[in-house]
Amino acid sequence: MVNNVLAISPSLEDYLESIFVIKQKKQTVRVKDLARYLKVKAPSVVEVLRKLKEKNLIVHEYYGYIELTQEGINKAKALYEKHVMLKKFLHQILGIDEKIAEQDACKIEHYLSKETFERVIKFINFIETCPQSEPEWLNNFYYFVKHKKRPPECKAKFLGQNSQNKTVKLSNLKVGTKARILKITDTGILKSKLLGLGFVKGQILKIEKIAPLGSPIDVLIKNTHISLRKEEAEKVIVEVL
Amino acid sequence: MVNNVLAISPSLEDYLESIFVIKQKKQTVRVKDLARYLKVKAPSVVEVLRKLKEKNLIVHEYYGYIELTQEGINKAKALYEKHVMLKKFLHQILGIDEKIAEQDACKIEHYLSKETFERVIKFINFIETCPQSEPEWLNNFYYFVKHKKRPPECKAKFLGQNSQNKTVKLSNLKVGTKARILKITDTGILKSKLLGLGFVKGQILKIEKIAPLGSPIDVLIKNTHISLRKEEAEKVIVEVL
DNA sequence: TAATATAATTAGGTTAACTTAACTAAGGAG
DNA sequence: CTCCTTAGTTAAGTTAACCTAATTATATTA
Numbered sequence: 001m002v003n004n005v006l007a008i009s010p011s012l013e014d015y016l017e018s019i020f021v022i023k024q025k026k027q028t029v030r031v032k033d034l035a036r037y038l039k040v041k042a043p044s045v046v047e048v049l050r051k052l053k054e055k056n057l058i059v060h061e062y063y064g065y066i067e068l069t070q071e072g073i074n075k076a077k078a079l080y081e082k083h084v085m086l087k088k089f090l091h092q093i094l095g096i097d098e099k100i101a102e103q104d105a106c107k108i109e110h111y112l113s114k115e116t117f118e119r120v121i122k123f124i125n126f127i128e129t130c131p132q133s134e135p136e137w138l139n140n141f142y143y144f145v146k147h148k149k150r151p152p153e154c155k156a157k158f159l160g161q162n163s164q165n166k167t168v169k170l171s172n173l174k175v176g177t178k179a180r181i182l183k184i185t186d187t188g189i190l191k192s193k194l195l196g197l198g199f200v201k202g203q204i205l206k207i208e209k210i211a212p213l214g215s216p217i218d219v220l221i222k223n224t225h226i227s228l229r230k231e232e233a234e235k236v237i238v239e240v241l
Numbered sequence: 242m243v244n245n246v247l248a249i250s251p252s253l254e255d256y257l258e259s260i261f262v263i264k265q266k267k268q269t270v271r272v273k274d275l276a277r278y279l280k281v282k283a284p285s286v287v288e289v290l291r292k293l294k295e296k297n298l299i300v301h302e303y304y305g306y307i308e309l310t311q312e313g314i315n316k317a318k319a320l321y322e323k324h325v326m327l328k329k330f331l332h333q334i335l336g337i338d339e340k341i342a343e344q345d346a347c348k349i350e351h352y353l354s355k356e357t358f359e360r361v362i363k364f365i366n367f368i369e370t371c372p373q374s375e376p377e378w379l380n381n382f383y384y385f386v387k388h389k390k391r392p393p394e395c396k397a398k399f400l401g402q403n404s405q406n407k408t409v410k411l412s413n414l415k416v417g418t419k420a421r422i423l424k425i426t427d428t429g430i431l432k433s434k435l436l437g438l439g440f441v442k443g444q445i446l447k448i449e450k451i452a453p454l455g456s457p458i459d460v461l462i463k464n465t466h467i468s469l470r471k472e473e474a475e476k477v478i479v480e481v482l
Numbered sequence: 483t484a485a486t487a488t489a490a491t492t493a494g495g496t497t498a499a500c501t502t503a504a505c506t507a508a509g510g511a512g
Numbered sequence: 513c514t515c516c517t518t519a520g521t522t523a524a525g526t527t528a529a530c531c532t533a534a535t536t537a538t539a540t541t542a
Contacts, residue, residue, distance in 0.1 A: 204375035
């Protein structure tokens with residue numbers, strides 16, 4: 001991947017975003033505003049402004065106001081959006097104190113990949129479109145954070161529902177099936193190899209692919225594809241879900 | 242807060258962590274190993290080693306192996322743990338591609354506050370101690386990511402369960418009560434003010450405190466405390482949960 | 483054991499992001 | 513209109529984190 005010519009450093013990103021934010025609050029932006037906002041001295045601001053001007057992100061006349069170009073607005077908006085969303089995720093979902101969420105968002109916005117950022121947005125979206133508005137599990141999480149244990153009603157479910165499903169060897173499942181690991185019928189190296197791969201009791205898995213001759217079997221565990229030989233899959237007893 | 246004397250820069254953190262990781266793989270660590278691992282040139286490594294030596298984090302004799310001091314081990318372990326956990330969160334929970342999760346974790350580990358990091362750990366822990374192993378909502382999230390909509394069974398619940406609860410004014414709730422917003426019985430400025438504060442239909446809230454005279458009322462919405470006057474709270478119709 | 487290859491170091495340079503100190507421009511107040 | 517304050521700029525310096533080129537130490541092998 002050719003590195004984006006338009007990419008700017010974290011520091012320049014901060015300046016650009018700050019110009020955008022200040023402008024929303026008080027219409028005009030000056031060197032001193034930026035200096036105060038970013039807690040730096042005026043000459044640092046001036047130097048950065050020269051760089052941003054070179055990159056056609058701002059317009060700034062001698063001793064005058066600072067204005068964003070269209071390109072600058074686009075970039076700044078994107079950065080600000082990133083900032084807002086990350087803060088939202090940290091504060092409103094993970095429940096981090098607002099000030100700290102603000103600080104953290106301010107830092108990591110410069111380093112998160114597009115993929116992760118988009119996934120975070122999806123996560124926020126997933127929660128906000130929840131029919132119950134605030135999903136039960138999230139409240140359970142807050143309870144968990146506060147009391148260091150799950151709420152009592154959160155434990156009960158499991159026991160009742162696990163004996164009505166079929167118990168089979170992992171090797172007998174069809175593609176697409178989800179199952180929960182019950183047991184590994186092997187001691188020794190094979191068992192510890194499987195444990196190392198994440199095949200622990202209670203773990204949910206899904207059969208992704210099975211090669212023509214029934215081996216290897218591609219198993220999805222915790223978002224990771226693992227390839228098992230048939231001999232190995234036979235040692236894993238699962239409950240079909 | 243006096244800035245921690247023991248704090249080191251992100252770059253130094255990277256070097257320290259890398260020494261730890263390389264040492265686990267091949268017992269001995271040399272300048273060239275670090276240079277290759279971090280994709281920098283040898284003189285850069287040498288310079289950093291001098292700094293780490295000054296801070297008593299490593300021992301390094303002329304042309305010899307690099308060893309961590311006890312202090313260095315502690316620090317490096319903490320950093321590595323942070324790295325591993327963040328990657329786990331991104332990859333195994335948010336479902337980000339492993340390589341990208343690795344890169345992102347590598348960057349943001351230097352910038353996340355202690356609070357947020359600990360909360361992320363709690364989140365992982367919350368999911369891993371779930372009795373169903375892989376909670377249903379998380380699978381719903383993966384479905385949501387893949388198909389851009391919630392799974393069909395995820396919509397049904399809500400409609401059935403919402404009419405059996407009491408419908409009252411927010412101002413009539415007791416401290417500690419949770420409720421879902423049904424309606425705001427006001428148009429005009431007050432309504433838009435409330436909407437701006439997050440009082441939207443479907444939103445869950447909790448009464449945190451009520452002042453002696455019944456006003457103001459401290460309401461918790463999305464982890465944020467909002468103070469409402471009684472007149473305002475009377476305009477909000479909620480369903481008690 | 484001397485020759486040679488490889489690894490580590492030193493010396494000196496670059497760039498980004500800051501600083502202080504000194505200077506200049508612009509906008510009132512008297 | 514001049515003086516003065518405040519804001520902005522320029523010049524020159526610092527530090528961290530990299531680099532290249534040259535030098536020195538260690539290891540390998542003929």
